Amino acid sequence: MSNNNTSLQNRTFDAIVIGSGISGGWAAKEFTEKGLKTLVLERGRDVKHLKDYPTTSQFPWEFPHRGQVPQEIKDANPSISRCYAYKEDAMHFFVKDNDHPYGQPKPFDWIRGYQVGGKSLMWARQTQRWSDFDFEGPARDGFATDWPIRYKDIEPWYSYVEKFVGISGNKDGIAHLPDGEFLPPMELTCVENYFKDFVKANYKDRHVIYARCAHLTQPQQVHLDQGRGQCQKRDLCQRGCPFGGYFSSNSSTLPWAEKTGNLTLRPFSVVHSIIYDEQKGKATGVRVVDTNTKEMMEYYANVIFVNAAAVNTNLILLNSTSHRFPNGLGNDSGVLGKYFAFHNYRAHISGQYEGFKDSTTDGRRPTSAYLPRFRNVMKQETDFLRGYAAGFSGGRGSHTDTNGFGKSLKDQLFNSQPDDTWYVGSHMMGETIPKEKSTVTLDSNRKDEWGIPQINVDVDYDDNDEKMIKDFFEQMTEMYTKAGFTNINTNDSKQAPGLDIHEMGGVRMGLDPKTSMLNKWNQLHACTNVFVTDGACMTSTSTQNPSLTYMALTARAVDYAVKQLKKGEI
Numbered sequence: 001m002s003n004n005n006t007s008l009q010n011r012t013f014d015a016i017v018i019g020s021g022i023s024g025g026w027a028a029k030e031f032t033e034k035g036l037k038t039l040v041l042e043r044g045r046d047v048k049h050l051k052d053y054p055t056t057s058q059f060p061w062e063f064p065h066r067g068q069v070p071q072e073i074k075d076a077n078p079s080i081s082r083c084y085a086y087k088e089d090a091m092h093f094f095v096k097d098n099d100h101p102y103g104q105p106k107p108f109d110w111i112r113g114y115q116v117g118g119k120s121l122m123w124a125r126q127t128q129r130w131s132d133f134d135f136e137g138p139a140r141d142g143f144a145t146d147w148p149i150r151y152k153d154i155e156p157w158y159s160y161v162e163k164f165v166g167i168s169g170n171k172d173g174i175a176h177l178p179d180g181e182f183l184p185p186m187e188l189t190c191v192e193n194y195f196k197d198f199v200k201a202n203y204k205d206r207h208v209i210y211a212r213c214a215h216l217t218q219p220q221q222v223h224l225d226q227g228r229g230q231c232q233k234r235d236l237c238q239r240g241c242p243f244g245g246y247f248s249s250n251s252s253t254l255p256w257a258e259k260t261g262n263l264t265l266r267p268f269s270v271v272h273s274i275i276y277d278e279q280k281g282k283a284t285g286v287r288v289v290d291t292n293t294k295e296m297m298e299y300y301a302n303v304i305f306v307n308a309a310a311v312n313t314n315l316i317l318l319n320s321t322s323h324r325f326p327n328g329l330g331n332d333s334g335v336l337g338k339y340f341a342f343h344n345y346r347a348h349i350s351g352q353y354e355g356f357k358d359s360t361t362d363g364r365r366p367t368s369a370y371l372p373r374f375r376n377v378m379k380q381e382t383d384f385l386r387g388y389a390a391g392f393s394g395g396r397g398s399h400t401d402t403n404g405f406g407k408s409l410k411d412q413l414f415n416s417q418p419d420d421t422w423y424v425g426s427h428m429m430g431e432t433i434p435k436e437k438s439t440v441t442l443d444s445n446r447k448d449e450w451g452i453p454q455i456n457v458d459v460d461y462d463d464n465d466e467k468m469i470k471d472f473f474e475q476m477t478e479m480y481t482k483a484g485f486t487n488i489n490t491n492d493s494k495q496a497p498g499l500d501i502h503e504m505g506g507v508r509m510g511l512d513p514k515t516s517m518l519n520k521w522n523q524l525h526a527c528t529n530v531f532v533t534d535g536a537c538m539t540s541t542s543t544q545n546p547s548l549t550y551m552a553l554t555a556r557a558v559d560y561a562v563k564q565l566k567k568g569e570i
């Protein structure tokens with residue numbers, strides 16, 4: 001066999017997955033388990049579970065700046081420095097602002113994790129199912145386009161994913177926040193339980209529940225088989241968990257895929273574009289730029305899953321041009337890169353509670369309480385569309401008297417005293433409306449260091465978002481006041497879109513190929529062997545954290561794709 005043929009054989013696979021984050025890891029797991037030789041392409045460096053978590057067991061005093069990011073680094077990286085998880089112990093998992101510049105006609109803070117595992121190492125691990133109230137939202141109010149699926153289509157895949165991931169939660173019996181396959185919950189604080197009971201007694205359509213999260217509180221055999229252990233409640237998750245206590249691609253799906261012998265993982269591989277064969281009428285592979293050598297190479301497969309995270313997935317498809325698709329792969333509708341959306345996290349409210357003087361908090365907990373959406377659920381009742389959910393936490397800190405010297409100071413350091421009052425706080429998670437003018441586009445006049453056009457993200461808040469913030473403040477202030485909380489303060493952070501890290505859309509699903517990019521199987525209408533199952537596929541944003549839905553959509557789409565491959569349909 002010639003060297004060229006050997007090289008071609010080494011670059012040919014059954015399936016290619018672009019991206020190794022939450023959805024890409026699931027695509028890898030599902031394809032390899034089903035026997036397909038699978039190539040996973042990751043633009044960043046390799047990160048192995050345990051081996052590549054350099055700070056995971058360090059003590060606070062072992063960090064040069066005691067966990068704080070130095071000012072000169074903040075000045076050089078204004079966008080990522082605004083992210084809540086960007087601390088000295090996790091800086092190595094974040095992309096510096098100048099490592100991959102992008103255009104932002106209006107301020108947009110793009111938070112990225114370019115490494116094997118992607119942002120699954122840094123996510124907030126909050127996991128809620130969607131319901132038909134979410135999937136039917138666009139059809140009810142006429143904004144965006146109708147989802148091509150309903151809850152019954154994805155329900156079994158939520159269960160499938162939850163059992164493998166490990167989700168801590170309660171069966172809450174809320175119609176618009178379906179229950180799932182849960183491990184035991186962690187405890188709420190006494191003030192969180194007080195507010196939960198108060199809301200239940202005073203509002204028939206509102207609920208305070210334990211915030212479901214991807215943490216192993218009671219590992220099952222499937223989790224032990226992954227090599228994962230129980231969550232230790234260290235609340236140092238952004239460092240990478242040495243116990244595998246929370247779900248990440250690194251601790252779970254990628255090692256699982258590797259055990260099959262069917263996985264080839266290639267880091268340092270920036271995907272330039274997808275190759276479309278005009279004669280065959282389908283995609284045949286991808287063009288990749290090696291980040292170290294800048295060499296361009298091609299890899300081939302029968303089916304391609306694009307899971308590069310929403311912005312970069314849009315970039316790849318927009319840059320995949322051909323005679324058949326001059327405006328981007330599959331873009332017959334002209335909507336590629338449009339109807340981009342996010343979550344509105346600008347609004348916060350805080351207060352104090354004078355009760356429970358005989359109680360305090362001890363230890364750590366990687367979640368809190370949660371208020372599912374309660375506005376415009378059963379009917380349109382406000383002057384804004386859709387709604388918002390909210391986090392809720394109540395705790396009591398402590399303080400230590402550091403005056404004095406010698407033995408008296410030592411004694412005081414060992415005898416901290418609880419604060420006088422309990423604090424309470426909530427943040428809003430608001431649904432934004434995808435709009436045609438909210439876009440991801442390419443700037444052909446500017447190229448990045450890999451020769452790819454610069455991406456521009458052009459999104460902003462609108463009047464609907466402002467009305468939602470106003471309502472959040474009014475409703476939460478009323479609830480806080482009636483519950484007996486005092487010193488209530490509201491705060492609009494005015495933060496730019498992006499810090500929610502919930503970018504969605506641009507390659508939306510839909511029933512009509514004239515107004516959408518993907519069908520009900522996350523398959524490009526116009527190029528049926530290419531699938532998109534990350535945030536780019538979302539038709540609307542709902543109020544729930546989206547990662548669980550990405551994972552369920554991915555497992556469902558792989559199952560369909562493999563069946564279609566076996567039938568010779570793609």
